[in-house]
Amino acid sequence: MKLATFNINGIKARIEALPAWLAEAAPDVVVLQEIKSVDEAFPREVFEGLGYRVETHGQKGFNGVAILSKLPLNDVRRGLPGDDSDEQARWIEAVVDAGARPVRVCGLYLPNGNPAPGPKYDYKLGWMARMEVRIREMLAAEEHFVCLGDYNVIPLAVDAAKPEAWVGDALFLPEARAAFRRMANLGLTDAVRVREPGPGVYTFWDYQAGAWERNNGIRIDHVMCSPQVADRLEEAGIDKAVRGRDKPSDHVPVWVRIAA
DNA sequence: ATGCCATCCAATGGATGA
Numbered sequence: 019m020k021l022a023t024f025n026i027n028g029i030k031a032r033i034e035a036l037p038a039w040l041a042e043a044a045p046d047v048v049v050l051q052e053i054k055s056v057d058e059a060f061p062r063e064v065f066e067g068l069g070y071r072v073e074t075h076g077q078k079g080f081n082g083v084a085i086l087s088k089l090p091l092n093d094v095r096r097g098l099p100g101d102d103s104d105e106q107a108r109w110i111e112a113v114v115d116a117g118a119r120p121v122r123v124c125g126l127y128l129p130n131g132n133p134a135p136g137p138k139y140d141y142k143l144g145w146m147a148r149m150e151v152r153i154r155e156m157l158a159a160e161e162h163f164v165c166l167g168d169y170n171v172i173p174l175a176v177d178a179a180k181p182e183a184w185v186g187d188a189l190f191l192p193e194a195r196a197a198f199r200r201m202a203n204l205g206l207t208d209a210v211r212v213r214e215p216g217p218g219v220y221t222f223w224d225y226q227a228g229a230w231e232r233n234n235g236i237r238i239d240h241v242m243c244s245p246q247v248a249d250r251l252e253e254a255g256i257d258k259a260v261r262g263r264d265k266p267s268d269h270v271p272v273w274v275r276i277a278a
Numbered sequence: 279a280t281g282c283c284a285t286c287c288a289a290t291g292g293a294t295g296a
Contacts, residue, residue, distance in 0.1 A: 027295090028285050052295090054286060079286055080294065130296060170296075189296065224296065225283040236296080268284075268296080 019089075019116050019276055020044070021123060023166040023239055025051040025222075025269035029060060032267060039260055040068055045273060046088045047114055049125025051168045053082035060084065077107040083125050083167070090115040098126075100148035108145070117278065119162055121247060124152075126167035131188030139188050142170070146197040153201055156244065165206070166241040168269065171198040173208070176217050177237035189238060207248035209241040209274045210256060222269050223261055230261055239272045250276040 022045040026032040029050075040048070053060060055076045062072040070086040075096040085091065091112040098109035111124040126149070131142030149165075156163045172190045175181035184190035202208060210219065220235025229235065243251060253275040260270045 031285065052285090130294085132296070184296090187296075222296075226296095227282050229283095238296080 019046045019114070019121070019278060020273055021046065021121075021164055021166065021241070021276065022048040022271050022273035023051070023125065023168070023241060024048055024271040025127070025168040025239060025267060027052050027267040027269065028054040030055065031265065033061060033064065035260070035263060035265055035267070037064060037068060039257065039271060040065075040070075040086075043257060043271065043273065047123055048086045048271070049110070049123065049166055050084040050086065051082075051125070051127035051269075052080075053084050054080060055082055073110060073112060075107045075110040077105070081107045081127060083107060083110045083127050085110055085112055085123065085125055087112070087114060092120075093122075098145065098148050098152065100151055101144070104145075109149075119250075119278070121276070122156060122161050122163035124163060124165040124167075126165060126169070128168060128170045130170050131194060134186070134188040134191055139191075142188060143193055143197060146194070146201070150197070150201050150204075153204060153206070157204060160246070161244065162246040162250075163244045164241060164247050164274070166272070168238060169198065169240050170238055171195060171240075172236050172238055173198055173202075173211075173240075177219070179218075179220065179232075179234045179236070184236070189236070202242065205245050206242040207245075207251070209243050209248075209251055209254040210237075210272060213254050219256065220258075221256055221272055225268050239269055241272055241274050243274070243276075247276055252277055
């Protein structure tokens, strides 16, 4: 089974690039971030026509996440628990019916947090604390689960082409990185990093200042696997070439293949 | 030291992003 994450930066703007990538990469399940659409406006027919079930958790203008799946989805849940006043659409999860060993797939768009310090950074750290609670629940249940998406965290200096440029940024500040480690240290496996230990592995290149041409990237989209899913991990990768095509998102897809 | 560019909403400019 192939699972992927892709921050598309607007479904309307990616209405050609996303189906093109789906056709060639053929993931069984993909979680999307920044659909920037309300549920009613999401062009679900396009993806249903490609064989995907569509579950969205949208909001007007910003944020918004979705799951596309060729396999049946059960127990679909929208929104990260822990704060009823949180209006931002950044979390969706569902259990993928993969036969004998179902997998709970959590698609997340973690808050950016800039400028830091400030209320946006506080929201980011609070959101990460709530996510840690949800991960602890799933671990306690010994579920097979994957948390994949745009974490907006550069875990280590090796995850940035120019780490010195990110000092003081909410993506690289010590508290945000520590919160990421607290989750990882519960026993989650960073699927790409365990297979690609070296530098130069990125998932995002800014539209500005020729970041793509200069390979000035950062690795902020992650596939974090539960212990049981890590046991099943066969392959992991980043579809970097997508960034060089017409009308690209500033992020590229990240994927894993796990044993049935 | 800041903007660069892109997207969306709504209206020729502002907010947001990373």
